[in-house]
Amino acid sequence: MQALTNGASTSIWQASASSPLFPQLARDIHADVCVIGAGIAGLTTAYLLSQQQKNVILIDAIGIGAGETGRTTAHFFPPDEWYANIEKSFGRKHAALVAGSFSAATTQVESIIRNEQIDCEFERLDGYLYALPANGFRDIGQELDAASRAGVTVHKLERVPGLPFDTGPCVQYPRQAQFHPLKYLNGLATAFVRKGGALHCGTRALEVDGDLTAQKVRTNGGTISADSVVVATNTPFNNRVVMHTKQAAYRTYVIGARVPKGSVPRILLWDTGDPYYYIRLETPDGASDHDMLVIGGADHKVGQDGHPEHRYDEIERWMREHFPMAQAVEYRWSGEVMEPSDGPAFLGRNPMDERNVYIITGDSGNGMTHCTIGAMIVSDLIMRRENPWAGLYDPARKVVHGLSEFVSEQANTFAQYGDWVTGGEVASVADIGAGEGAIVRDGVHKVAVYRDHRGDLHSCSASCTHLGCVVHFNSAERSWDCPCHGSRFDINGTVLHGPAGAPLRKVVLHARETEST
Template identity: 35%
Template sequence: MKPLAVPGPSYWMQTVEFPSFGPLDAAAEVDAAVIGGGIAGLSTAWELTRAGLSVIVLEADRLAGGVTGHTTGKVTALHTAVYDTLRDKHGEEAARLYASSQSAALRHVVEVADELGVDCSLERRPALTYCEQPDGVEALRAEAEAARAAGLDASFVTETDLPYPVAGAVRVENQAQFHPLAYLRGIVDDLVAQGARIYEHTRVTGVDGGDPCRVTTASGITVRARHVVVATHHPLFDHAVLSTRLTQHRDLVIAGPLPAGQDIGGMYITEEGGKRSLRTTPLPDGQRLLVLTGEAFAPGTGEDTAAGYGRLHAWAEERFPGFTLNHRWAAQDNSSTDTLPLIGGLPTAGDNVYVATGFAGWGLTGGVLAGQLIASLVTGGQEPWAELYDPRRVGAAVRSATDFLKAQMDAGKHFVKDRLDTLGEGTNGPVAKLERGEGTVVRAAGKPCAVHRDDRGELHAVSAVCTHLGCLVAFNNAERTWECPCHGSRFGVDGEVLQGPALEPLEPRDPADL
């Protein structure tokens, strides 16, 4: 088994071509400015445009090129084992509202795809959360009961269509899977047809709430808008208020065709063994592509991601004889410390600024739900679950104080410990011993320096201090990126921002000074 080299674009990104949009080059004034071109931002823009508002979308890179472009494409209201947790933390009514809102988002995806005539390989299939070990059965029985009480068509089963036995599973009927970028391509085409303006390669660096709000880009151009929506995965411009209520995790993804006649009959997930999430999607030749996610880890912790890909590949070959690996990528998600996504008014940013984040790996239903909910808030509608997802909620945060404090302690530990680690030979040894493709954080002139040796043997050096809140980055050896362990910012080997909340690149350093 020989794993692929540096991960490339996802299967979804390779098989759907989006139109290109130029950067914003002149000041603008609109009813609503949406920051972020993933499923949450584009869904919100689409809902607002359909409501008759003039809308502008501002994307720092390419549309759907971030978290959305690297998802697995599941559209389901069964989110691993969330309902028993929700019932325990927030009560039965909260679990019921969560189920009904996520189910409404699923139905909306099906309706929109049908209305727009989008061919996005949408298939209605059951979703299952399973365990192989007997000691996980009791928890799944409780989850099945909680999900059923919340209103889902849920049951506990011991038989599945997987090619290996399970000890038990929660099964929810009539969920969906699709090609997420094919779906969003239809949304984008309709947005353009309806007169919305879309700009790529336009990084927003500031938002001032008010009436109107002022949105400022890196090039100094200003957009005035009555409403602003921050749909950037991590909530930028919240002055660290929401950052403290979010934890980051990253999942590795591999994909490849299964031998003819093999399929698994649904969508599956288990938390065992570092997590495994499975689904298939149809290929043009009639085969099925297995999409497998797992080996979850926190970014910036120095995890051996190359080894993680190897474990995922070995697992797929063992469970699916004849599986052939031909795609691999990675996805990053964030979760709120009280389990619930954060959708609604952005705290401290003014009454007309909204945010959508904290989807915990279920951003497809979450992003569509966010579009519906924010559009309702902007236009004066009343959604029964608005209070459930309100980022300004207090009671839920109090009930989850333990998880909140743990997240802050973890960030604090990294802030101190990582600096101490650089006082020795470096986090991954001295620069002189770096092999090609490796990276390490060392001290240079008394300051932490992130150093990478590329495949040609040349060194690239940047500051190791994250430009968000000052934690030290660590090297991801599979994706060859620098990642912050505190809030998940990601940077290229030359310091460019790949993923926020950081807005500024890592400062360059001269390799000759090492």
């Protein structure tokens, strides 16, 4: 057992649970379904299909929960677009479908936990949304009424109960949920293998190719032939362009601080600010006198803040102002979320005329919920069953609502290609300190250079292997992040997060540059 991760920071979940190791794939193999990605989306899909007697093989480039599931705040909450905005953009019927899918996903997780007896700290609890002055909904009643019309049980309160600050009027959403995500995934993996599923870690999918009858997944350990393939990798690496024009990659930040036991109510909380903040409580194993207050927010586009450590400081300042009893901050970590241009996630068939390739992406701020919905939809499609939400979350849908957001995101992406005509971030590698990275111009090329704490240089092409944007160094995670579509690479160029499928090309710097060090 060991904790696996795709970045330098460590979440509270990664620090408090380790995952079982499964061997790398070492031969060619056939399965009914190949699922790529051992986060909550992939493991839930594999589990549900194994329940239907499907022969399923699940692979992951690193290991169970090593991607974004291990970096979530792991709560089940109303959609972060909120029902008032969903109803405004899509209508009441659409909002009711979203509400139904969110409720069913939480119930599905609760049912799996009960049936498989997974000890993962699952807890039903109330959630609250409050509006800051001049931010979000000017009248919190809009959200109350829209949620009620969607069939959600909601209540309006004058303030969130039990908090040390006055939130003002709020909407209460009873019976939301939270859990320990890695403990849940460990239980899912155990159940999946017990039901005959095959699980291989350290197995990176390099290519998906085939036709309407069969697909082949080429990996670093062998080729998997399958009737169907599910790409559950947070963002699809098999879809080079189409899906990446419909969603944008954001980095989100979380801190965990001790608070005296009982000083903060066990609730979920979200505000409507910009930046927004959200909270939950976690009780560490064996803790008798304290809880851990988990607070997230301060999002930004991936690759567009090279020194994001200040975002942890901003969250901590907000915490100190609103929760003065908070003690030392013990955890700081970040994760990546994919934000669809029009709101709903993309869950279903890959929109490239591949009727047997499926994707689960566009998690937004509701990864645990959306990924579970995606697993339910995809398993129904593979089993050729009707699913009431398949049309709602169809990845092939055209972006009509949220068009201004779509245009804005595309303009932002296009602007990043201008980095190719600028100079390097430093004059020479001599200007790069230990533990730091920077882009250096090498003739007509740009090179991503990192100096480790021994003084050794690690140099790669700065061209993202997805669509050629110039990557930027992320000092908080010690990674090279692409500002166009959210790919991430470690200091040696290995892929940490798609859509890039290939590593950054290794580069040998010219002698004159290495001599300048």
